[in-house]
Amino acid sequence: MTRISAKYLSRRLIVSYATILVIMTLLFALIRSMPGSFINLMMSPGMTQEQIAALEARWGLNDPLWQQYIRFMFNYQVGNFGWSPTQNVPVWDLIVRRMPRTLILFGSTFVMGYMIGPLVGMYLGWLRGSTRDQAIFTGGLFMYSMPAFWIGWLVIWVFNYQLGWFPSSYLVTKFPEFEWTTWTIITDVLSHLALPVISVTAIAWVGSMLVMRTTMNDVTDSDYVFLAEAKGVPERAIMIKHAARNALIPVATQAIVGIAFILDGAVLIENVFNYPGMGLLLVDAVLNNDYPVTQAVFFVLAVMIVIMRLVTDVAYTYLDPRIKFGEEN
């Protein structure tokens, strides 16, 4: 199975890299057009003009724009994201701390959403037109239309306020009454993760469900399903083995859009649950005019999307044996 040649892979890698370079350029222009200056947060009313000028010179704000641009491009590619003026730590440290948390939230939501969505979509597409299909489809669209943070509140109200099953905020218990062992850390983090994951998944499963339902319905009209029926294959086996596998391919295409959608949901939900990830960091940075952090978080999220799109594309070519890339027929 050498359907994915080195040529195709290297071309995709180069395109992804070029995309990241363009995104960096856009980001440079975007952040330079934000109101105020980077050093505003370091100034105090008692500073003299000379001190402000010295500060500007120290952070390189007096250099020509092209020098700033080149420095920016170089620094960002080697992971030098600068210094956060509000938190007074290197931005890189902040991101290294926050990134895994967002990845855990995002990853578990992605897995949950793409396990539930296609499964439900498969049944609905198979039973298209029945009352059950109509009810679940309509309900799914309603959930898709709910504001993510509002779902978060409802989830907190039900599972924390009324039932008291899961904690409602932060990553770990703040003042624990138990010892920190490996086991308690894992259970504690998982119980804190439960509500954010439920909230995002409540919206995220719908996208893949819609696609799966439509394609499943198209697939059920195809010849090989009729043949399988004629052979006397049990209906369940036809649905899962023959129809669903082919209907899965457009779901992989939809995943490219779904990744960005789930990431948006995660950014919002992190703010609802005070979950200390990238989303909370970004919103705090924007509201506090912390430009280095805003810029770096935005960049890292964009890189994350580019990488995941690359992975999805490659997975897509594995899923669909009819697609051949990087070879001249």
Added chain:
Amino acid sequence: MASQQEELSWVDAAKRRWGYRYERFQRGWDQFTTHRLGVVGILILVVFMLWALFPSVFAPHPVNWKAFVGTEGGYLTAEQIRSMPHPPAFGDPFFAPLGTNYNGYGILTELVYSARTALYIGFAAGVLSSLVGVPLGLISGYYGDTWIDETIQRIADIMYSLPFLPLVVVLVAIRGITTTNIILAIVVKSWINNCIVIRGETLSLRENAYVDSAKVSGASDTRIVFRHILPHVLPLSFVYLAQDAAAAILTQAGLAYLGLADFTAHSWGLMLQQIQSQGYVFSAWWWLIPPGIAITLVAAAFYFIGFSMEDVANPQR
């Protein structure tokens, strides 16, 4: 006599010009109404449009009405302030079917007056992203596999890789928090979907014989694209207009939650932002539930219409 002749021919001309269009619309409408969901969506949307157009008819009080003191203005007693946010009341101390918020403003009144912002944002963002995305998609598809197509697709690719909500947050923070800026920031990203779908449709449409015959009879590219191809992709573009509108309304609510709401206009997102900033999320259900349901209903109405139209618009089915 001559004038009558003229009039007849004018009617005939109008009939010939608009008759088949009307029939085509009728056919599409008949197909659309077979979907109960789409009809429900239109009904919901009509209700909210009426709210948006005539809020004073549907709201129980004028927008500056305050519990206990009414519209005249004045001060609440300490006792009265302590009872805020007041649960639903039907005429006992005052009339507020959905209760009041922490300032004593009626929730139902605010709900009705906020419909305008939501629909404005939805329609404006939807129409704008169609106005950008559809022409670009048509051009990109018609000149498929040339440098024009390649350029547009590369731009769309790069825009796809930018995270949507963070981009909107940063753009709104840069440009200032107004409803117009929120709409523009949403459109910056949402035209891409329209563009890509219309491009794919155009790519297959341009292989048709009527495009070739138009070319042979000397029609310019512009005429072929806008007279011969555009009418075929228009229904599909309405599908994406509806979906963009729904997404825009949800995005505005999300922005409002993050503190990036236009504080000069009533909006459902702002109502939810206030309940959070005042700390009544889990104690005032009459204030928490209605704005969320309103947002959900409007967004769902747009999605319902979009999905029902997809069946009408999709020529493959």
